Amino acid sequence: MFKVSSSLTRTFLTLTTAALVLTACGGNDNGGGNAAPSGSQGGSSAAAGGKKTEFLFWTPFSGADGAFMKDIVEKYNASQDSYKINFVIQPNGEYYKQLDVALSAGKDSPDLAIMHVDQIPTYASKGQLQPLDDIAGQSGIVKADYVEAPVQYSTIEDKWYGIPLDIHPLVMYYNKDLFEAAGISGPPTNRAEFEDAVNKLTDKGKGQYGYVVPTLWPQQFIFPTLVWQNGGELWNGTDVAYNSPEAVEMIAWLRGLIDQGISPANVQQDGENTLFLQGKNAIQFNGPWMKSQFDEAGLNYGIAPVPQIGKAKQAVYAGSHSFVIPKNTTDAGVLAGIGDFLKYVAGNSLAWAESGQALASKPMLDSAEFKALPQSSVADSFSYVQFAPNVLNWGTIIEPVWGEINNALLGKKDPQKALDEAVAKSRQAMGK
Amino acid sequence: MNTGWQSRLTSSLFVLPYLISFAAFLLFPIGYGFYISLHEFELLSDSHPFVGFAHYAEIFSPGTYLNSLFVRGLWATVQFVLYSVPLLIAIGLALALLVNALPRKIRSWFRTVYFIPYAVSASVMAVIWLMMYDTNAGLINSMLGKLGIDPIPWLTSEPWVWVALVSTTLWWTIGFNMIIFINALNQVPEDYYEAASIDGAGSWRKFASVTLPSIRPVMLFVMITSTIASFNIYAQPFLLTRGGPGDTSKVLLMNVLDQAFIRKEIGAASAMAILMAVMIMIVSVVQYRLTYGRKEE
Numbered sequence: 001m002f003k004v005s006s007s008l009t010r011t012f013l014t015l016t017t018a019a020l021v022l023t024a025c026g027g028n029d030n031g032g033g034n035a036a037p038s039g040s041q042g043g044s045s046a047a048a049g050g051k052k053t054e055f056l057f058w059t060p061f062s063g064a065d066g067a068f069m070k071d072i073v074e075k076y077n078a079s080q081d082s083y084k085i086n087f088v089i090q091p092n093g094e095y096y097k098q099l100d101v102a103l104s105a106g107k108d109s110p111d112l113a114i115m116h117v118d119q120i121p122t123y124a125s126k127g128q129l130q131p132l133d134d135i136a137g138q139s140g141i142v143k144a145d146y147v148e149a150p151v152q153y154s155t156i157e158d159k160w161y162g163i164p165l166d167i168h169p170l171v172m173y174y175n176k177d178l179f180e181a182a183g184i185s186g187p188p189t190n191r192a193e194f195e196d197a198v199n200k201l202t203d204k205g206k207g208q209y210g211y212v213v214p215t216l217w218p219q220q221f222i223f224p225t226l227v228w229q230n231g232g233e234l235w236n237g238t239d240v241a242y243n244s245p246e247a248v249e250m251i252a253w254l255r256g257l258i259d260q261g262i263s264p265a266n267v268q269q270d271g272e273n274t275l276f277l278q279g280k281n282a283i284q285f286n287g288p289w290m291k292s293q294f295d296e297a298g299l300n301y302g303i304a305p306v307p308q309i310g311k312a313k314q315a316v317y318a319g320s321h322s323f324v325i326p327k328n329t330t331d332a333g334v335l336a337g338i339g340d341f342l343k344y345v346a347g348n349s350l351a352w353a354e355s356g357q358a359l360a361s362k363p364m365l366d367s368a369e370f371k372a373l374p375q376s377s378v379a380d381s382f383s384y385v386q387f388a389p390n391v392l393n394w395g396t397i398i399e400p401v402w403g404e405i406n407n408a409l410l411g412k413k414d415p416q417k418a419l420d421e422a423v424a425k426s427r428q429a430m431g432k
Numbered sequence: 433m434n435t436g437w438q439s440r441l442t443s444s445l446f447v448l449p450y451l452i453s454f455a456a457f458l459l460f461p462i463g464y465g466f467y468i469s470l471h472e473f474e475l476l477s478d479s480h481p482f483v484g485f486a487h488y489a490e491i492f493s494p495g496t497y498l499n500s501l502f503v504r505g506l507w508a509t510v511q512f513v514l515y516s517v518p519l520l521i522a523i524g525l526a527l528a529l530l531v532n533a534l535p536r537k538i539r540s541w542f543r544t545v546y547f548i549p550y551a552v553s554a555s556v557m558a559v560i561w562l563m564m565y566d567t568n569a570g571l572i573n574s575m576l577g578k579l580g581i582d583p584i585p586w587l588t589s590e591p592w593v594w595v596a597l598v599s600t601t602l603w604w605t606i607g608f609n610m611i612i613f614i615n616a617l618n619q620v621p622e623d624y625y626e627a628a629s630i631d632g633a634g635s636w637r638k639f640a641s642v643t644l645p646s647i648r649p650v651m652l653f654v655m656i657t658s659t660i661a662s663f664n665i666y667a668q669p670f671l672l673t674r675g676g677p678g679d680t681s682k683v684l685l686m687n688v689l690d691q692a693f694i695r696k697e698i699g700a701a702s703a704m705a706i707l708m709a710v711m712i713m714i715v716s717v718v719q720y721r722l723t724y725g726r727k728e729e
């Protein structure tokens with residue numbers, strides 16, 4: 001008898017252990033998300049008498065920027081007694097993967113989330129987001145308080161799906177010391193000034209270059225900017241259009257900088273940034289998120305809008321972080337809390353600007369505090385920013401372009417041939 | 433009295449934890465992956481219609497998007513496997529022989545030194561090697577410059593991109609193969625070598641006729657694990673070349689992940705992944721057969 005019961009005990013123990021192992025692992029799977037609930041630090045929330053309405057807020061700010069958003073959320077949590085936000089940072093590279101899984105599982109999914117503006121049409125078309133018009137109306141959030149471009153982009157069939165937090169266009173960083181040494185007074189604003197400046201800034205003897213042409217990232221921002229500036233399009237409404245003469249001319253222009261020796265050849269991933277950090281590259285076009293890296297390196301640099309290189313108009317490619325509400329968020333109390341928080345952010349997002357970003361809220365942009373920040377000039381370009389074409393699966397459709405631009409800038413293919421081949425591959429990706 | 437069924441039950445119970453983990457983390461995901469590959473499976477859609485082997489058919493139809501993703505990615509992966517596996521084995525064995533020939537006192541120190549990179553994470557590996565390879569600001573090219581050699585475009589030109597990716601992989605993972613080989617070498621009985629010496633064998637002859645045949649099972653193990661690891665290459669090209677120049681080094685796993693998480697078509701991506709797994713299995717079986725076939729001669 002004893003033997004039997006002891007083996008039963010063993011069975012039980014084994015199963016329990018196995019179950020523990022399994023739950024532990026399962027916990028880890030979604031646990032990454034729950035790693036940083038900011039509310040747990042504000043001990044006062046437990047002490048406060050009334051019951052707070054809690055809601056879950058997801059962000060992809062796993063870089064240095066996370067601390068700035070956390071600061072905003074903590075201040076909001078402390079500022080009032082009705083709501084408590086559980087703040088979650090998902091790893092940047094995994095964000096949409098995690099979000100897709102959470103939304104499809106419907107469990108532990110966020111009540112409020114950050115989404116890049118060019119993702120909104122996809123998620124809205126899959127019915128994963130709810131329109132924000134009612135919540136905005138109830139909390140006194142008006143479209144006119146935000147920069148038009150992201151509001152327009154996230155308004156689909158007269159319904160508003162995303163309240164913008166920031167806009168991050170391609171910007172120009174320039175090394176002030178090198179500019180001074182070359183006798184250039186200010187950042188270039190057009191092609192003639194740019195070409196003149198980079199010629200003066202190039203000094204081969206010292207291994208110093210005017211503008212080092214990246215052959216990979218961030219071409220994803222540079223190429224669209226140049227094509228639009230030159231009067232071309234990436235998407236003509238029905239088909240990809242990046243083998244147009246306007247686009248080819250811009251790639252040929254970049255390749256020309258390499259041929260003239262203004263940029264070295266064979267620049268590898270991040271090569272232009274390495275040289276910029278070493279003070280051997282005078283100008284680079286990159287995103288606002290690079291700012292903190294240059295601050296840490298102690299560079300004497302300036303930020304200015306990307307000059308108009310193309311011959312048609314001023315334009316710049318941008319991304320934008322927006323607040324979205326998934327369709328599963330239905331609790332009226334939670335929705336009211338989200339509205340309250342978004343209204344708060346619109347007036348209290350300066351902390352986010354300190355991360356290097358330029359804000360999308362007009363009252364913030366007009367504030368003296370924002371105008372004092374070095375990146376305030378970034379906002380000058382907000383009247384002409386453009387986002388990725390609103391086309392389903394755009395990311396995989398345009399993907400072949402990056403490899404072909406790489407080929408063209410490395411001198412392995414003629415620009416026209418490279419872009420023609422990119423278009424052929426993109427059409428294949430569209431199933432044409 | 434310990435009856436048969438009780439002892440069998442007890443021993444079964446000891447296997448149970450492994451069995452449950454194996455089922456939960458390997459068997460079930462594989463089965464589920466195959467199930468998904470038979471469906472039009474979009475994460476954000478509520479309906480996942482059954483499409484049978486349509487994804488597989490598309491992968492095998494020339495001219496389709498999936499076919500070009502798969503074939504182009506596979507070609508890059510296969511090139512990497514062909515260049516890396518022989519070196520992973522040869523240099524792993526060479527390092528093991530070298531370390532084993534060292535005086536006992538410094539042996540374990542070198543063993544550790546060669547093994548350390550294996551413990552380094554992918555992102556750290558990438559940061560180190562981007563600095564080494566940089567065309568215009570990298571360590572290797574600046575040393576070559578001192579010797580009067582023009583900078584080599586390590587990550588932006590063929591064949592250098594393969595040299596760079598294979599070298600990085602060797603640096604990163606060779607420690608594992610080396611440790612396995614060291615253990616194998618230590619298990620070759622000393623008297624074999626003594627007998628060979630008496631027969632007048634030189635050191636090369638001893639290596640070819642005693643060492644190599646004795647470590648054949650381990651050789652097979654290293655060959656198969658290295659092949660699988662090389663097929664699964666992802667981090668090195670993803671972080672160092674982004675698939676460039678052009679899409680030369682855009683390996684199969686990069687394309688599978690694009691399909692799964694940018695295009696969000698998990699079904700087609702799973703079909704690609706399952707085919708990749710089948711290919712790895714076939715190659716492993718062939719390697720196994722070849723090794724054992726030789727033994728029967």
